[in-house]
Amino acid sequence: MNRFRNFMVGRYGTDKLGIALLILSMILSWTGGLTGLEPLVVVSYVPFIWCIYRMFSKNIYVRMNENNKFLTKYTPVETAIKKKVQVLFGTKTHKYYKCSGCGQMIRVPRGRGKVEIACPKCNNRFITKT
Numbered sequence: 166m167n168r169f170r171n172f173m174v175g176r177y178g179t180d181k182l183g184i185a186l187l188i189l190s191m192i193l194s195w196t197g198g199l200t201g202l203e204p205l206v207v208v209s210y211v212p213f214i215w216c217i218y219r220m221f222s223k224n225i226y227v228r229m230n231e232n233n234k235f236l237t238k239y240t241p242v243e244t245a246i247k248k249k250v251q252v253l254f255g256t257k258t259h260k261y262y263k264c265s266g267c268g269q270m271i272r273v274p275r276g277r278g279k280v281e282i283a284c285p286k287c288n289n290r291f292i293t294k295t
């Protein structure tokens with residue numbers, strides 16, 4: 166373990182881009198394996214090798230820049246996905262409803278029993294369980 170730690174000193178390690186590359190590689194190889202498309206399995210090595218190369222790279226500044234570039238593209242996507250999941254499943258404290266009149270999303274606190282909700286946009290009223 167100590168040897169490994171010494172080996173990793175001054176090396177970059179993992180970040181979000183590294184993990185994304187690893188996941189991309191797994192998806193490619195699984196799809197390749199499941200569909201019998203061998204070129205996909207071969208292609209899946211590219212992000213994998215890139216990920217390993219980045220982990221052991223000593224050029225930390227360049228790796229950080231790569232990760233930042235990736236994050237500026239990825240973060241809005243991640244936020245949008247998180248929002249979609251929240252609306253679909255609600256959070257621990259709130260539930261989301263779509264107004265039947267105008268389609269506006271309305272956030273309602275959980276656990277209030279049966280309540281009448283008034284849409285803030287079109288004032289359409291409906292009764293629902295929270």
Ligand SMILES: [Zn+2]
Nearest residue numbers: 264267284287
């Ligand atoms: Zn409405």
